[in-house]
Amino acid sequence: DTEVTQTPKHLVMGMTNKKSLKCEQHMGHRAMYWYKQKAKKPPELMFVYSYEKLSINESVPSRFSPECPNSSLLNLHLHALQPEDSALYLCASSQKRTGTSSSTDTQYFGPGTRLTVL
Amino acid sequence: QQPVQSPQAVILREGEDAVINCSSSKALYSVHWYRQKHGEAPIFLMILLKGGEQKGHDKISASFNEKKQQSSLYLTASQLSYSGTYFCGTEEARDNAGNMLTFGGGTRLMVKP
Numbered sequence: 001d002t003e004v005t006q007t008p009k010h011l012v013m014g015m016t017n018k019k020s021l022k023c024e025q026h027m028g029h030r031a032m033y034w035y036k037q038k039a040k041k042p043p044e045l046m047f048v049y050s051y052e053k054l055s056i057n058e059s060v061p062s063r064f065s066p067e068c069p070n071s072s073l074l075n076l077h078l079h080a081l082q083p084e085d086s087a088l089y090l091c092a093s094s095q096k097r098t099g100t101s102s103s104t105d106t107q108y109f110g111p112g113t114r115l116t117v118l
Numbered sequence: 119q120q121p122v123q124s125p126q127a128v129i130l131r132e133g134e135d136a137v138i139n140c141s142s143s144k145a146l147y148s149v150h151w152y153r154q155k156h157g158e159a160p161i162f163l164m165i166l167l168k169g170g171e172q173k174g175h176d177k178i179s180a181s182f183n184e185k186k187q188q189s190s191l192y193l194t195a196s197q198l199s200y201s202g203t204y205f206c207g208t209e210e211a212r213d214n215a216g217n218m219l220t221f222g223g224g225t226r227l228m229v230k231p
Contacts, residue, residue, distance in 0.1 A: 075161060
């Protein structure tokens with residue numbers, strides 16, 4: 001089973017709203033990722049969690065707040081977003097990552113949440 | 119800096135072959151290839167590690183030349199289901215706590231009957 005699930009599938013929110021995106025995997029993966037993808041563009045890495053700890057933050061604005069409550073779950077809390085934040089938000093997971101570059105893992109993507117900020 | 123993919127778009131007839139290239143200016147540890155259909159998640163195709171290896175799955179294969187920091191994806195006898203946008207994701211040769219992929223701009227491939 002290589003399934004990563006994301007909810008909701010679609011989300012429309014105003015600039016003053018607070019909402020959360022949810023990602024779940026039950027593959028025993030210990031690394032989880034958030035990507036942002038604009039139309040006709042490649043996915044851009046936002047955050048990486050490794051063993052439930054935030055390991056990489058690609059200079060993402062503070063209106064995006066990630067959370068990893070346990071090894072299967074990853075949330076992205078949204079607050080005071082701008083219309084330009086409208087995009088497809090993809091979650092991915094991979095088995096594990098050591099502290100060195102001696103190994104690499106397949107990242108499995110979820111179907112994404114299509115976010116529209118009005 | 120994101121890797122450069124070429125061509126940006128290609129149209130094929132069913133049964134024709136195609137090559138998609140991915141080039142980086144950085145020293146790479148691995149290259150990951152994905153296909154994404156409109157409105158769907160990127161689907162993993164294969165990983166290539168440094169060492170100049172080649173891989174293949176059915177009629178899709180790839181190579182990685184670490185000296186040139188280039189990878190190519192070969193689609194043989196294309197099928198309608200091959201249509202989509204192909205992305206290469208590159209991983210630089212460095213230590214970190216999560217394998218960071220930087221994706222190329224994508225190659226839109228359309229296979230026509």
